[in-house]
Amino acid sequence: MIKLIYFDFNFWRVDILRLSLSYAKIPYHYERIIRSNWAKEKKKFPFGQLPVIEIDGKMFAHTHSLARYCAVQSGLYAEDKSRALVIDQVIDWANEITLRIAPSIREKNIEKSSMLRKKFIKNELHTWFRYLENLFDSNSKDKIYFIQKFSIADITAWRVIHWFTSGQLDQIPLEFINKYPILERFYNKISNLKSFNQLKEFKEIVN
Numbered sequence: 001m002i003k004l005i006y007f008d009f010n011f012w013r014v015d016i017l018r019l020s021l022s023y024a025k026i027p028y029h030y031e032r033i034i035r036s037n038w039a040k041e042k043k044k045f046p047f048g049q050l051p052v053i054e055i056d057g058k059m060f061a062h063t064h065s066l067a068r069y070c071a072v073q074s075g076l077y078a079e080d081k082s083r084a085l086v087i088d089q090v091i092d093w094a095n096e097i098t099l100r101i102a103p104s105i106r107e108k109n110i111e112k113s114s115m116l117r118k119k120f121i122k123n124e125l126h127t128w129f130r131y132l133e134n135l136f137d138s139n140s141k142d143k144i145y146f147i148q149k150f151s152i153a154d155i156t157a158w159r160v161i162h163w164f165t166s167g168q169l170d171q172i173p174l175e176f177i178n179k180y181p182i183l184e185r186f187y188n189k190i191s192n193l194k195s196f197n198q199l200k201e202f203k204e205i206v207n
């Protein structure tokens with residue numbers, strides 16, 4: 001059985017993996033590592049980071065690689081090469097925006113963290129949401145999915161938009177998404193998709 005390994009909190013990097021597997025009813029085991037044990041656990045993992053997937057006792061890492069693996073297993077990737085490229089760009093977008101907001105999350109000093117967040121909002125947030133909206137708009141034919149059918153691209157974009165609109169991120173008002181009406185519609189449609197929103201992982205993430 002596939003084993004997913006991540007920390008003891010929900011985050012898009014692992015959530016897109018478990019949502020994909022669960023969507024296709026592929027069983028998996030989920031091992032959550034307690035954050036405070038990380039210093040001694042870190043060296044066990046191939047790149048010293050999580051998420052990691054273990055298959056037949058062998059470990060694999062890096063979100064994009066793992067997402068593609070889970071999506072292929074789950075029928076949520078694309079055979080067509082240019083559609084696959086659209087999917088890959090959404091996963092890379094998620095990585096890029098995460099790397100840009102990360103310094104303001106990691107900073108322990110409250111004033112410095114608040115300054116970094118302001119900088120992120122001013123210089124990066126809108127630019128990167130506009131990029132995603134353009135990517136969706138220029139590729140989605142039906143204005144429901146990124147590529148003509150439900151895929152890991154939709155799961156990833158939905159999960160990251162959920163993160164940014166869930167009120168967990170200081171200074172980012174929930175309504176900022178109103179500036180991106182196409183993305184907002186996309187997000188609502190995916191949230192209302194029965195085959196997706198009935199998954200136990202979906203319910204756990206939104207509650």
Ligand SMILES: N[C@@H](CCC(=O)N[C@@H](CS)C(=O)NCC(=O)O)C(=O)O
Nearest residue numbers: 013042048049050051061062063064
């Ligand atoms: N390149 C990795 C980055 C993963 C990453 O940054 N993971 C963070 C948690 S979200 C982590 O493991 N942090 C602990 C550390 O780097 O020691 C990927 O694509 O998955």
